[in-house]
Amino acid sequence: AVQSLVDDLRAEAERDRPTEETPEVGIVMGSDSDLPVMDGAYDALTELGFEEVTDDDDPPEARFTFETYVVSAHRTPNLMYAYAETARERGLDVLIAGAGGKSADLPNMTASIAYPLPVIGVPVQEKSVSSVIGMPTGAPLVAVDAGKSFNAALSAVQVLARAHPELETRLEAYHEALQDGVGTVSRELHER
Numbered sequence: 001a002v003q004s005l006v007d008d009l010r011a012e013a014e015r016d017r018p019t020e021e022t023p024e025v026g027i028v029m030g031s032d033s034d035l036p037v038m039d040g041a042y043d044a045l046t047e048l049g050f051e052e053v054t055d056d057d058d059p060p061e062a063r064f065t066f067e068t069y070v071v072s073a074h075r076t077p078n079l080m081y082a083y084a085e086t087a088r089e090r091g092l093d094v095l096i097a098g099a100g101g102k103s104a105d106l107p108n109m110t111a112s113i114a115y116p117l118p119v120i121g122v123p124v125q126e127k128s129v130s131s132v133i134g135m136p137t138g139a140p141l142v143a144v145d146a147g148k149s150f151n152a153a154l155s156a157v158q159v160l161a162r163a164h165p166e167l168e169t170r171l172e173a174y175h176e177a178l179q180d181g182v183g184t185v186s187r188e189l190h191e192r
């Protein structure tokens with residue numbers, strides 16, 4: 001199964017897919033046990049109108065899409081390599097890479113291999129923070145705090161928004177919605 005995924009990624013990188021069709025954002029995580037944490041990125045992207053594309057054949061309706069892969073640096077290194085190496089040719093614009101454990105190497109290696117594609121690293125656990133942020137000079141990886149995959153996705157959309165004003169509008173609308181309820185404490189809050 002891993003080899004066929006590797007072959008598919010490489011074949012896809014060879015194909016000239018129309019840019020409208022390829023997802024803009026790729027989410028990768030080291031294990032499906034990371035899903036509960038990485039779901040925050042899914043929530044943020046869908047909140048901003050992105051649609052997840054899966055391997056079924058239905059074409060997405062949304063203009064902006066993302067894909068999600070479980071790729072392990074240690075258990076499927078060839079797949080990690082293939083995914084990161086082909087990301088740009090496949091048409092992805094930014095990756096969100098999460099991993100946990102003490103040697104959370106997927107974000108770092110994905111950033112190194114996919115360079116110069118921007119990668120945003122998500123330490124899935126507190127103990128993963130130092131291994132995710134500890135990149136050498138010249139091999140950049142922007143990282144968020146442990147578990148903050150929602151913010152990683154917002155940052156990914158901020159990167160895209162520079163070339164897509166409609167995403168900037170969505171980010172501003174989302175930010176305004178966050179402001180609601182800030183300011184004077186409303187009477188009903190007191191009465192809770």
Ligand code: RP5
Pocket residue numbers: 029030031032033034072073098099100101104124
């Ligand atoms: C990392 O090891 C994964 O990202 C995960 O956070 C951790 C444990 O993986 P499992 O043993 O739960 O598959 O590679």
